[in-house]
Amino acid sequence: MTKLTSSSPEKANSLSFRRGSGVRCPMSGVRCFKSGVSYFLVYLLSLVLMAVLPLNSSSSSIHLNDIHVISIRLDFLLHSIVFIPWVFLYMIAFRPIGINEKLVMIIAGLLTAFATEGVQYFLPYRSYNINDLLSNFLGVFLGSIALFRQWRQ
Secondary structure, eight states: OOEEOOSSHHHHHHHOEETTOSEEOTTTOOEEOHHHHHHHHHHHHHHHHHHHSOTTSTTSSOOGGGOEETTEEHHHHHHHHHHTHHHHHHHHHHOOOSHHHHHHHHHHHHHHHHHHHHGGGGOTTSOOOHHHHHHHHHHHHHHHHHHHHHHHO
């Protein structure tokens, strides 16, 4: 068994993972952790619901496209914020250890960001926006940077 730890003892508890701990998911064979997978699936379901429900449409009472924060549309800011937790919840659920597993985590986040925005292209009450897609990607990258900075310390 490989054990990864950080250099400081107070961070060792939060960053130590044992390879082989958890259970193997029967369909994919991927190592997963039951409570982490539950959190990840709830998060994924909420992303899907936000993508397909008629939020921010002309009939809704809140129009995020009209609200600006520091000259940035609140809509774009929220897209980024929603995707920041992707890497953290993926980390809790699957605990990627190798560099290839970490790249898969980022690529899966980018594909999910693309899918949630891409499905809106086919829904008549939603609209596809390339700026929303870029904001989703930005959220995945910001979460990745934050997580990688945590690992380096």
